Amino acid sequence: MSAPLKNDLFLRALLREPTPRTPVWMMRQAGRYLPEYRATRAQAGNFLKLCMTPDLACEVTLQPLRRYALDAAILFSDILTIPHALGLGLEFEAGEGPRIDRPVRSARDIDALPSLDPERELRYVMDAVRVIRRELDGKVPLIGFAGSPWTVGTYVVEGGSSKNFQHIKGMLYGAPSDLHRLLAHLTRATTDYLNAQIAAGAQAVMIFDTWGGALSPAAYREFSLHYMTEIVANLHRAADGRRVPVILFTKGGGAWLADMADSGADALGVDWTTDLGTARLAVADRVALQGNLDPSVLYAPPAAIRAEVGRVLASFGQGHGHVFNLGHGIHPDVPPEHAAAMVDAVHELSPPYHR
């Protein structure tokens, strides 16, 4: 049915199988730093319409692959599709970030949350996955994704982005059983959502825990990692006769990588505040690692970018199980040719580490 995969370096690295070089992709590679992305977004009218129009979501997913020798595509979507499908009233205001009109703050709000059928309320995402797989034609694998229950929960409870997490942390410390019920609900929805993406054609999935690093170690284990582990245990892990690898990424979670390696995930994302060599020791090669160039390195000139790519490759060191990436999403004000310098440097400098 699907075209055979021409470049499976990314999937093999996630399973710690040998590859001739280190595969590379960039978080938020389909994004505002690309003029062609800005043009398509303008055509869509707004960010949410871009996510909800499968042909346009496919177009922006493929744009970075036309510019750079990347080893994976990632579905263009947003971690807030689930609150949107739950009917909480999601809006993206220009320059303001996301806003949720009806935040969930009480036991009654939690009880009122509907169940989701991803092929109905989130059908536009699955349609995008199917269109992208067809258009990719086996060039590279397609990554599906979702936010972690804790991270999505922060938006759902706060009503948008937050710095101090007033409401959700008030709940975490003051009414923890309410928060557990909310997170259990989001966990069921997220599991079904990722399984639907896999059924539609996602060849690997990543769980973004952008705000797990705002928690204490004990709260992280209880309110974030616990639910990500539950998701991983319930994913359908095979498609097209291959294993579907799972990547967990907790930004600011460098100290917890050993715990995260027990989650059942195949690979862990690492941000730039943790040395990959240290991370590799912490996980004792039980999982692959993905990362971790400081995205702000891309503000520097190409020669400096190349040198820093070399440092990241050296910090992981000899052997397999490394997927090169930024330590967080690419910044919108980076020159596109600086991303090219990074990708090219990975291609040129990584083969010696795989001999």
Place this chain on the structure above:
Amino acid sequence: MSAPLKNDLFLRALLREPTPRTPVWMMRQAGRYLPEYRATRAQAGNFLKLCMTPDLACEVTLQPLRRYALDAAILFSDILTIPHALGLGLEFEAGEGPRIDRPVRSARDIDALPSLDPERELRYVMDAVRVIRRELDGKVPLIGFAGSPWTVGTYVVEGGSSKNFQHIKGMLYGAPSDLHRLLAHLTRATTDYLNAQIAAGAQAVMIFDTWGGALSPAAYREFSLHYMTEIVANLHRAADGRRVPVILFTKGGGAWLADMADSGADALGVDWTTDLGTARLAVADRVALQGNLDPSVLYAPPAAIRAEVGRVLASFGQGHGHVFNLGHGIHPDVPPEHAAAMVDAVHELSPPYHR
């Protein structure tokens, strides 16, 4: 000359000497969560005038001590007094955070920076220290402070608060020797500034490295810790016949505590993302630890606050060398009685850990 110190628990804990209970203070304890602070600030006209008027700075420094049984006062000031004194044009716009009119971005800008004489350009700070010491009358010790060169540098180069640190990281990776010259200049100014505070009466000093955690481990050592270590080595460490302890605090620096313990500091601040028990093992009791309640715990009801205080005390465990604090500044929208619940809980729950 000065009144004898009636409560030296804080100074003794910083030097890991025995105390009958754990001393406690709060970062940003003189701040917007207190209605009396907001009244004094309104009287001053704006934030900078409040910092620059010694009698008003003294008044807000003492306000939290009237409400809570705190074991230290901290000079009311700002980490951006140095860029202000350097003539870079500092303004605090309502709700906007700090703005620096003439950011330092080139080698020429760096060469043009003047030297500082803290008793001249920053005399208002030393006057505030002297007034506060007189008014404290030996009740508790007074903490002086400064920002780390890296952290102050981020504002100086970016021209204000930043998320991605575009300009300073562009310099760090693209023109590192320029950045080193800037940081060396800020290090000299900060050393003189802290020594002037000690001469004026500060009985302990703290270096706030709010943005060190935005760096990679290698960049942190080279561009932040290196300069803080240089400051520590050049401080005058005695006053009134007592040692003046130094506290280093890198927010997000939990993974680097062992390196920080080599700096010569007496104590390290720890944010809530690192368990104090883990931190204590990392530093092997070479330094005292200060922290680390999640400031957002204060959004929860008093009973939950008390339970979380108990967890923090238990995570440090038996023995001396712990100063209780929040893991970051108190949030402006916290009810003042919730801060009382925290302070009271430390008084009540900590004695068993000191037997």
